[in-house]
Amino acid sequence: MGLFYKTTEPQTFFDQIYWDYANSIFEQTGRYFTPVQADAFNSIQKFDNFSFSAPTSAGKSYLFQELIKDIKGDIIIVVPSRALLSEYLIKIQDLVANEILVLPFIDFVNIRKTIRRIFIITPERGDELFKYQEKINLQLVLFDEAQLSEEGIRGMKFDSLVRRIDKKFPNVKKVFTHPFVINPEAQLQKHNLQNGDYEAYDQKAVGKIFIEHRNDTFKYFSPYDDQSRGKLEYSGDIISDSISNGKTALIYIAKSKIYDETFLETYAKYIALCKEITDPKALEHINELKNYFGENQEKKSLMLFLMRVGIVIHHGSIPLKARTIIERFVNENHAQICFSTSTLIQGINMPFDLVWINNFRFTGSEDQKKLSLKNLIGRAGRTSKLINNYDYGYVIINSANKNRFIERLKSDSYLETESILDSTTENVDEDFIDIINAIKNDSFDNNLNLTSEQVSRLNSTNLDQDIEFILSSFIDSKGIPLSGRAYHDLSIDIRRQIRRCLANIFISHLRRTELTRGEISVLDTAIPILLWHIQGKSFSEIVSLRYSYLSERDFRRGLRRDLKNGKISRKEYHSQLANKQIKFSCIAETLPNSRFQVPIPLFGYKSVTEIDFDLLIYDTYDYIDKVLSLSLKDPLSAAFELYYSRTSNLKALSLANYIRNGTNDIVEIWLLRYGFSFEEIEWVKPYILEIDENEIKFKKNISELFEDGIKYKAIERYL
Structure with a gap:
């Protein structure tokens, strides 16, 4: 367990042996590693590919920190979830100097001030690597929680990323980590990775x-x-x-x-x-x-x-x-x-x-x-x-x-020795056949983040009428998008037509010809959230706008006025309020999902007095994350980009930018590429003098933000 690292000077012969063991590890590695950390560290130095398994308390985080300090080139860390991505981002930004660019996606910015880069990504963002194949000085890829390779479509994307990196960057060192699996060598076997080693460690530190x-x-x-x-x-x-x-x-x-x-x-x-x-x-x-x-x-x-x-x-x-x-x-x-x-x-x-x-x-x-x-x-x-x-x-x-x-x-846990990529596609949901084929054939359009087949279908002139109707409904002559409130104020016929057009575009990138009632309801709920999002509304503003709409704010205000003016009694006021239902809003669901057949109301059929604020927060985030970002962003923005390429219609390019980035403002797009959130952009943008891929130049009055610890933390790495 490595407990001898936490003792005072040895008191017995047995203590002395362990004391010498610890000192010999330090002499060999220059670190106070546990035996597990030292063994893994030595294997990573020696081999191009190393796959290991260890309990959650084996000190893997410290080992990674030491590796990150040693590497002189660029590093990519692949994690299974955005939650773990967030944790890595905080730790590594605190660990390394400001001249090292740390981002939760792959992009080349702050070039003038950056000596090397660390990108922390989920497998879904891995395709972005190959846009920068000629620029990146990639030396190490860490695949953390690599048992993700067992998880269906996400496992396929993970395995595809491993193989594409091995093919495009043959000299890059790759490290796979897993908790508690008996056969970590499966990662080397299933991808035919040469010059590799593996180890299953069983020692815990707690x-x-x-x-x-x-x-x-x-x-x-x-x-x-x-x-x-x-x-x-x-x-x-x-x-x-x-x-x-x-x-x-x-x-x-x-x-x-x-x-x-x-x-x-x-x-x-x-x-x-x-x-x-x-x-x-x-x-x-x-x-x-x-x-x-x-x-x-x-x-x-x-x-x-x-x-x-x-x-x-x-x-x-x-x-x-x-x-x-x-x-x-x-x-x-x-x-x-x-x-x-x-x-x-x-x-x-x-x-x-x-x-x-x-x-x-x-x-x-x-x-x-x-x-x-x-x-x-x-x-x-x-x-x-x-x-x-x-x-x-x-x-x-x-x-x-x-x-x-x-x-x-x-019981022991094992990894499969055959990649899902190499198995048959029989009994696979038709919505994922394009992705599976593209993974196998490496036929992705890296710029649009879709498969070549999907891009071909979205580039059809059959969609032109739908695209033109959306452009005329969503974007005014100045290129400004419709607001979510303005969308709700449109006639029900216009809203239905917008929904049909967006559904036609989305369905076109699939192999199906229609969406289920449940999928259509998700799309319907997503449209005003999309409009608020592309207007650059902060998360709290979007939640507040949804809260006002779903809880019938105008009705409640009118009712309070009537009570105040004596038009209704207090008893009637409470009765009408209790009988007024929360507006229907379908729960968020990742699209496509042909099994989501029937719309499910988020709040059931409760009174507006019973609306759950936290539940609205969770659902709004699920819509922004699962529906807009993971489901709708790529096919919808691709359709408008392709239409722009055919017609040079600037409205289409503007809407494509809004959908993909949440904004069409060039400064805001650059700030997003530098890793700032919309909440941060709101207060940092007024202090920007110039910004491009080379660096951010701040105005002299940027020092006004130094007293605010949270704001200073967000900008200090670019000062």
Whole structure:
């Protein structure tokens, strides 16, 4: 476990052997590595390709940091999710000098001031690499959580990226990491990677103590060789005791329990133990999140209410920026309880003193379920720097799941030795056949981020009438897009026609001829969000505009006026308000999805008085992320770009820019390419003197922002 690194000078002969072992590693590598880190480090130096497996607490993050410091050229880090991308981005920006460009996508900007580049991407953004093949000095690619290769279409994209990098950059060093798999060599076998090595490490750096929970009693047990026979009982409630003593607890629950808020009642006993936050740094994080959500007296967030007493919520539909703030809040030890779904399984480094697995539903194959469980257990216990201290965490399992838990924990997990790319495409959803063929044949249009077949279909003149109608409806003579409010004010016939035209464009890049009712409803809900987005509205503004529309703000204001003017009684006022339903809005769903047949209302059929602000936040983010960014952006913007190429219609180019970038303003597009969010662009843009691919030149009054820690952090690397 490498514990001998945390001891004082040796007291015994046994201590001396370990002490010499540690010193010899330092002499060889120049670092205080554990044996696992040292062995992996040496293999990475020696071989072109190295694939290894290690538990979540094996110190992989520190190893990566040391590799990043050593490499003199450009680095790409491939992660499975945007959540993990965010964590890497923060850590690496803090780790390296400002002259090293760190971006969550691949782009060549700040050229004049950059000595090398580190790009952190998901596999979906990997195609951008090949646009810059002649410019990039690529020396290392880290594939973190590489078991993603097992996951359907995303696994195919991952494998495709590995093969394309190996083909286009044959001398680049590639490192694959996985948690808890027995055969990491599968990554080398399935891609026929030469000059490689592999290792499956089993050593952990943090201990685990397992506890069974039943009817408010807690008993110790071992999942390996349990001779306690259920007699080792913890006297009291270990969760209450831990929280009362300032320890932190992760409670893994179903997302539905967070959405319907039933977790508040289930865990009320523990929630009541958490005290109001007073730490200024913690309050700064809470205030930043409040401003990002746009919370006010009318729009109240349960998430923020809980955060004020040291309780956080973490799941995939919380906006990425909000998750980043929450993760900082946790890692700075401001949180006592975290209610989380499977997002923490994806390798996010948020350790807790205690992990209570109260939801035993894991997705994927049996191997994937085993890996998910082991990754979750890895969140229990945090590595400290205390000398002569044994670090450990508690893992609590409900009695009903104990046998299945032990079985999965003790079972080995394997990677497939054959890539999904090399398997048959029979029984594959027709919506993904183009992607599969393009991955296999390397027939992507890198500029439009679509397959060559999809581009060919979108370039058809059969779509010209639809495109022209949208241009006449969405863009005025000055190239300014319609607002979301103005879209809602259009006649229902015009809105239906716009929806039909957009549906025709979207369906044209697929092999189908029509969308399901559910898909059409998602598209319908997405249109005003798209319009607000392309107007450059901040996230809080979009949430606020949706809130006003769905909660019938104009109706509620009129009703209040009538009450104030004596036209209706207070009883009638409350009656009309209670009977007014929230407007229909379909839940967000990634498109295409032919299985999403029937529209599902986000809020059901509740009164406007019952609108859930947090649920609206989650759904708005899902629309911006899953629907606009991942589903609609590429095919819609490509259609308008192709139309512009054929007709030189500047409106089409303008709308293509709006859809792809969220803006048609050249300065804002450059700022996006430099990694600024729209929220940051709003305050930084007035301070820009010049901006292009070479550098940002700020006005002299940029120093006005230096007093604001958050704003200074965003701009300092470009000063």
